[in-house]
Structures are given as C-alpha cells and as structure tokens.
Amino acid sequence: MTEVILVIVLATIGVAAVIVYVSRRGQTPPQHQDLRPYIEGLKALLRGQDEQAFVKLKEAVTLDTENVDAYIRLGGILRRAKKPDQALQIHRDLTFRHNLTPEQKQEILTALYHDFMDLKDDASAIRAANEILTVNPNDRFALTALLRTHEKAEEWKEAAAIRRKLDKLDSLDSSRILALYKVFEGEELISQNEPHRARLFFKEAIHLDKMCLTAYLSIGDSYYTEKRLEDAIGYWTRIITVRPEMGHLVFERLKKGFFEVGRYGDYAETLTGLLQAYPTHLTARLELAYFMEKKGEMEAARDHYSAALDNHPDSMLAKLGLYRMHWGAGKREAADAVFKQIMKMAVKREAGSLRCRTCGLDVETMIWRCPRCKTVDSFEPVKS
Ligand SMILES: [Zn+2]
Numbered sequence: 001m002t003e004v005i006l007v008i009v010l011a012t013i014g015v016a017a018v019i020v021y022v023s024r025r026g027q028t029p030p031q032h033q034d035l036r037p038y039i040e041g042l043k044a045l046l047r048g049q050d051e052q053a054f055v056k057l058k059e060a061v062t063l064d065t066e067n068v069d070a071y072i073r074l075g076g077i078l079r080r081a082k083k084p085d086q087a088l089q090i091h092r093d094l095t096f097r098h099n100l101t102p103e104q105k106q107e108i109l110t111a112l113y114h115d116f117m118d119l120k121d122d123a124s125a126i127r128a129a130n131e132i133l134t135v136n137p138n139d140r141f142a143l144t145a146l147l148r149t150h151e152k153a154e155e156w157k158e159a160a161a162i163r164r165k166l167d168k169l170d171s172l173d174s175s176r177i178l179a180l181y182k183v184f185e186g187e188e189l190i191s192q193n194e195p196h197r198a199r200l201f202f203k204e205a206i207h208l209d210k211m212c213l214t215a216y217l218s219i220g221d222s223y224y225t226e227k228r229l230e231d232a233i234g235y236w237t238r239i240i241t242v243r244p245e246m247g248h249l250v251f252e253r254l255k256k257g258f259f260e261v262g263r264y265g266d267y268a269e270t271l272t273g274l275l276q277a278y279p280t281h282l283t284a285r286l287e288l289a290y291f292m293e294k295k296g297e298m299e300a301a302r303d304h305y306s307a308a309l310d311n312h313p314d315s316m317l318a319k320l321g322l323y324r325m326h327w328g329a330g331k332r333e334a335a336d337a338v339f340k341q342i343m344k345m346a347v348k349r350e351a352g353s354l355r356c357r358t359c360g361l362d363v364e365t366m367i368w369r370c371p372r373c374k375t376v377d378s379f380e381p382v383k384s
Pocket residue numbers: 356357358359360361370371372373374375378
C-alpha cells in the first residue's frame with residue numbers, strides 16, 4: 001500500500017519539474033537575462049561617470065526595450081549634459097507606453113518637470129508637477145515644486161493650501177509662514193486702497209502667529225494713515241508687549257504718534273515699561289536717556305547712559321551721552337576720562353581689524369598663524 005503511494009508521489013514530482021522547466025524556457029529568452037550593462041550603467045552613475053553610464057545604459061535598452069528605468073536615466077544624463085530638448089524627447093516618448101506602473105509614471109513626470117524647467121518652460125513644468133499629484137496626491141517633490149512656483153507668483157492662497165498639506169504629511173507647523181502669507185495678502189489690499197479688508201488679513205495673521213510682528217506694524221500703520229492715532233499706537237505698542245527685544249522697530253512710530261496726540265510723556269512710560277521687562281535693551285535705554293536729556297532731567301539722563309554702559313560697555317552712543325552729561329554738569333575730570341575712552345574706541349575703529357586671507361577670521365592684533373584654518377602668515381588689514 002505505502003509503495004503505491006510512494007510511486008504516485010514520485011511521478012507527480014517528476015511531472016511538475018518538467019512543467020516548470022518547459023515554462024521557464026518558454027517565458028524568458030536568454031538575452032533578457034543579461035542585466036550586466038544596466039547594472040554597470042547604474043554603478044557608473046553612482047560614481048558620477050555620466051559618459052560611461054550613458055554607453056552602458058544605451059546597451060541596456062538595446063538588449064531590453066522594456067527597461068523604462070534605463071530610459072529615464074539616459075534622459076537625465078542628457079539633461080545634465082545641457083541637452084534638455086533631447087532629454088525631453090526620451091522622457092516624453094515614455095509617457096506613451098501602456099504598461100507603466102504608477103511609480104514609473106511618477107518618475108517619468110518628475111524627469112519631465114526637470115526637463116521643462118531647464119528649457120525655461122515653466123507652464124509645462126507646472127503641468128507635469130500637477131500630473132504627478134494625480135498619480136500620487138502626496139508626492140512631496142511635486143508639492144514642493146508647486147509651492148515654490150506659487151510663492152514666486154505671489155499666489156498666497158494656493159501656496160498656503162500646499163503648505164498645510166505638507167505640514168500634515170510631515171507633522172510640521174508652518175503657522176509662522178502661513179501668517180506671513182496673510183500679511184502679504186493684506187499688503188496687496190493696502191496697495192489697492194482697501195485698508196479695512198487688509199486689516200482683516202493682518203488680524204488673521206496674528207491669529208495664526210501671535211508673534212507676527214509685521215502684522216501688528218501693518219495694522220498700526222494703516223490706522224495711522226486713516227488718522228486713527230490711538231488705534232495705531234495701540235497696535236504698535238503690542239509689539240513691545242509681545243516681543244520686547246524687538247521693541248526698537250516701533251520707537252520712531254510711537255514717538256511720532258504720542259507726540260501727535262499730545263501724550264509725549266507716555267512715550268517715556270512705554271520705554272520704562274519695556275526696560276522693566278527687558279533691562280538690557282540698549283536702544284530703549286538710550287531713547288529714554290535722550291528723552292530725559294531733552295526734558296532737562298539731566299541726572300536721570302546720566303543714570304540711563306551709565307546703565308546702558310553697564311550692559312554694553314562698547315556703546316559709542318552711550319559714552320558720548322555720558323560725556324555730554326559730565327561736561328554739562330561742569331565735571332571736567334569725569335568728562336575727560338570718558339573722552340579718552342571714546343578716543344581709544346575711535347582709534348581702534350579707524351585702524352580696523354585684520355582678516356585671514358584664507359578663512360576670513362577677524363582679529364584685533366597681528367598674529368602669524370590663523371587659529372581657525374592654521375594658515376601661516378595669512379592676516380592682512382581690512383580696508384574700511
Ligand atoms: Zn584662517
């Protein structure tokens with residue numbers, strides 16, 4: 001009994017082996033198995049040897065006209081050799097094939113995008129990028145290419161839509177840039193004399209990014225143009241609240257605004273508030289010192305100049321202010337001491353520094369070997 005089963009099993013295996021052999025021989029003619037030229041072509045590409053790669057890949061497509069990848073790469077080599085029209089021809093021919101996989105379609109369209117860009121045919125390039133998205137809506141290359149195009153064309157709504165998509169794909173957060181897009185849209189409306197609608201965009205920008213300084217500036221400026229001074233001052237001041245270190249962006253505006261509404265003292269108060277939040281802010285300190293000086297409060301002014309120098313000993317403006325205060329108060333000796341420091345700083349600035357010819361490192365005194373790039377005798381004076 002077991003012998004009979006064994007014979008049947010052996011016979012079955014034998015028949016199966018013959019079927020496999022025959023079918024294999026029928027399916028794959030020997031010349032299709034020669035992948036050597038293709039592989040050698042790829043290796044040459046990896047080594048950056050385009051010419052050699054071209055020869056091998058051409059051999060590969062002669063052996064197997066179905067090797068779409070080899071064709072794509074041949075086109076790429078031609079494009080790099082500054083023959084984009086020939087590259088385009090090869091890549092375009094591929095699009096007419098019927099048995100392409102989605103991945104192949106994507107790669108061909110990507111190649112076409114580059115060909116068109118090199119041919120300065122932006123419109124066709126964009127069409128290619130859009131077509132990639134019909135094959136794969138999440139293709140990052142196509143999305144990024146379209147994003148660049150929209151940004152260049154100042155099409156902020158379209159650019160924003162793509163950025164949101166890319167954000168979602170890569171869990172990024174572009175709210176800062178999205179806010180700037182809104183500001184740009186608003187600015188466009190300002191130039192069309194539509195301040196009210198413009199401000200809606202600026203406010204959306206702030207909603208997206210509370211730190212969007214340019215939005216606060218633009219709202220303030222547009223209110224100022226409409227003579228709504230208090231509103232303007234309100235928005236400008238918010239820059240100081242949101243980012244005290246950037247407060248100097250609005251000093252001139254605030255000074256003018258407060259002066260025009262007759263609340264000049266509030267300017268000093270604003271500066272004082274800023275300095276409480278950010279005591280080392282040099283510009284605010286100098287502004288306040290100068291304000292006090294003009295008001296005739298010389299002691300307060302001197303204290304502010306001194307405080308400025310505590311944190312910024314190299315500030316020429318603070319030194320000059322302090323010199324003026326001492327001189328005005330009849331303190332000749334103190335004034336002279338500050339004056340000498342000013343002279344020293346001025347001489348140093350006039351003399352300029354020395355710069356390494358090789359790596360660009362700046363130094364104050366002559367050295368004979370660069371500590372950064374180790375070049376010997378490489379320093380020469382910077383002409384100012
Ligand atoms: Zn160097």
